[in-house]
Amino acid sequence: MTLESNSATAVVGLQWGDEGKGKLVDLLAGRFDAVVRYNGGANAGHSVVVAGERYALHLVPSGILSPGVKAVIGNGVVIDPQRLFEEIATLSERGVDTSQLVVSDRAHVVMPYHKAEDALREELLSGSVREGQSQSKGVINAIGTTKRGIGPAYADKVQRATAVRVGDLLQPEVLREKLEMICSLKNGIFSALRPEGHEPFDAYALTQQYSELGQKLSPMIQDTAYLLDDLRRAGGEILFEGANATMLDVDHGTYPYVTSSNASALGIGPGSGVPPQSIGRIIGVVKAYCTRVGGGPMPTELFDATGDAIRERGREYGTTTGRPRRVGWLDLVALKYAAMISGATELCITLLDVLAGESELKLATGYESPNGKTSRFIADACTLSEATPIYETMPGFSQDITGVRTFDELPAQAQAYVERIEEFVGVRVGIISVGPDREQTIIRS
Numbered sequence: 519m520t521l522e523s524n525s526a527t528a529v530v531g532l533q534w535g536d537e538g539k540g541k542l543v544d545l546l547a548g549r550f551d552a553v554v555r556y557n558g559g560a561n562a563g564h565s566v567v568v569a570g571e572r573y574a575l576h577l578v579p580s581g582i583l584s585p586g587v588k589a590v591i592g593n594g595v596v597i598d599p600q601r602l603f604e605e606i607a608t609l610s611e612r613g614v615d616t617s618q619l620v621v622s623d624r625a626h627v628v629m630p631y632h633k634a635e636d637a638l639r640e641e642l643l644s645g646s647v648r649e650g651q652s653q654s655k656g657v658i659n660a661i662g663t664t665k666r667g668i669g670p671a672y673a674d675k676v677q678r679a680t681a682v683r684v685g686d687l688l689q690p691e692v693l694r695e696k697l698e699m700i701c702s703l704k705n706g707i708f709s710a711l712r713p714e715g716h717e718p719f720d721a722y723a724l725t726q727q728y729s730e731l732g733q734k735l736s737p738m739i740q741d742t743a744y745l746l747d748d749l750r751r752a753g754g755e756i757l758f759e760g761a762n763a764t765m766l767d768v769d770h771g772t773y774p775y776v777t778s779s780n781a782s783a784l785g786i787g788p789g790s791g792v793p794p795q796s797i798g799r800i801i802g803v804v805k806a807y808c809t810r811v812g813g814g815p816m817p818t819e820l821f822d823a824t825g826d827a828i829r830e831r832g833r834e835y836g837t838t839t840g841r842p843r844r845v846g847w848l849d850l851v852a853l854k855y856a857a858m859i860s861g862a863t864e865l866c867i868t869l870l871d872v873l874a875g876e877s878e879l880k881l882a883t884g885y886e887s888p889n890g891k892t893s894r895f896i897a898d899a900c901t902l903s904e905a906t907p908i909y910e911t912m913p914g915f916s917q918d919i920t921g922v923r924t925f926d927e928l929p930a931q932a933q934a935y936v937e938r939i940e941e942f943v944g945v946r947v948g949i950i951s952v953g954p955d956r957e958q959t960i961i962r963s
């Protein structure tokens with residue numbers, strides 16, 4: 519058995535999420551033996567359109583739609599078992615074979631108190647800013663989370679003693695002991711912060727409920743680090759499916775307006791157990807403009823009719839929460855930074871078709887900030903919220919490009935726009951998406 523290094527591929531978002539990762543993963547998945555989620559949880563919403571049928575995937579890797587491909591939920595994911603079973607049921611009802619789904623025994627479990635904590639924390643923080651309000655300044659505003667319990671579940675993972683892993687669900691005694699201690703802690707916190715109206719978490723009931731969920735999950739549970747190593751040693755090829763995105767990475771994104779995992783490509787190693795040198799191709803997915811959901815700075819945000827028109831044409835409403843997405847011009851400064859952090863070897867530009875009809879296209883190539891002019895990204899949310907973009911303007915295009923399948927067929931203005939992006943970022947654009955369907959894709963030779 520030889521271990522072919524460098525053979526794994528990763529698909530990772532380079533903005534604030536919803537770049538079209540699901541579409542790209544689905545397009546590529548059939549060539550791989552396994553598609554692996556390594557971070558996030560049900561905060562992700564990956565839409566895939568196959569033969570006109572739209573699927574929304576949250577916890578299940580998008581590779582599930584490719585028959586015979588293993589769909590692996592790695593140890594870095596936080597799993598809400600109830601949501602997972604709902605998703606499996608929806609897929610099964612639509613005729614999707616879910617027998618290839620595997621779940622890591624070391625993934626952490628999102629429990630009901632995590633969702634309650636997420637909601638409570640957001641409520642406590644929301645005094646100073648309306649949810650979804652743009653350009654939130656300071657560090658004490660609501661984050662605008664998906665309220666899926668993601669932050670509290672990752673916080674407990676790092677706290678260690680207050681965490682439940684998937685493997686614990688198969689050991690009722692261990693689970694009971696943990697939950698007794700956890701529930702007494704959580705009940706103490708909730709009754710202090712919400713003296714009236716707090717229904718205590720019951721360790722006994724939760725042990726029963728989650729042991730049952732564990733039994734249901736048990737056929738899917740494996741040590742996925744060994745599973746992936748065995749697969750690689752047998753010559754198998756792995757595709758990593760990033761959730762959320764680089765600018766939402768807990769270490770390198772617009773902290774604190776981020777998610778709670780390493781959502782850049784840097785999270786692959788810890789979130790899957792597959793070593794970094796095994797990844798030879800990292801495809802950074804980028805929308806032809808910017809969107810963001812929830813709070814936090816977004817220097818190129820549009821508040822005018824252009825922003826509204828792009829939102830409507832791009833159907834920019836969240837796959838997970840249905841919230842309208844904030845829309846702005848493409849921020850090349852942020853993109854170049856994200857490509858650097860995620861080590862993108864190639865770019866995939868998506869939703870280029872949505873820009874059709876704009877007479878001019880703007881690209882941010884620098885910022886004017888209180889500390890002066892810069893062409894470097896400002897990863898501090900407070901300072902970034904004070905920065906204004908320096909724009910370069912390019913001519914737009916009016917033609918419908920959803921039927922275009924080669925680069926040369928694109929209008930000259932669209933070609934120039936793509937070429938300017940690759941020149942600024944210094945990474946080649948290998949794939950261009952011009953519609954949600956698998957076929958609506960240009961692969962550049």
Ligand code: GDP
Nearest residue numbers: 536537538539540563564565869951952953954
């Ligand atoms: P993800 O979270 O990165 O997988 O992205 P989402 O699925 O949340 O959001 C992307 C949306 O854009 C979905 O509704 C896709 O069906 C759609 N989409 C993907 N690529 C394209 C494209 O090239 N053009 C258009 N018009 N829509 C696209």
Ligand code: IMO
Nearest residue numbers: 535536561562563662663664761762777811812
């Ligand atoms: P996909 O995989 C867009 C955002 C939330 C919020 C912040 C923190 O579909 O691209 P969380 O619930 O994770 O604590 O929320 O991160 N966010 C996303 N925005 N797409 C996503 O995933 C996101 N995952 C998290 O809106 O601002």
Ligand code: MG
Nearest residue numbers: 536563564837
């Ligand atoms: Mg999404």
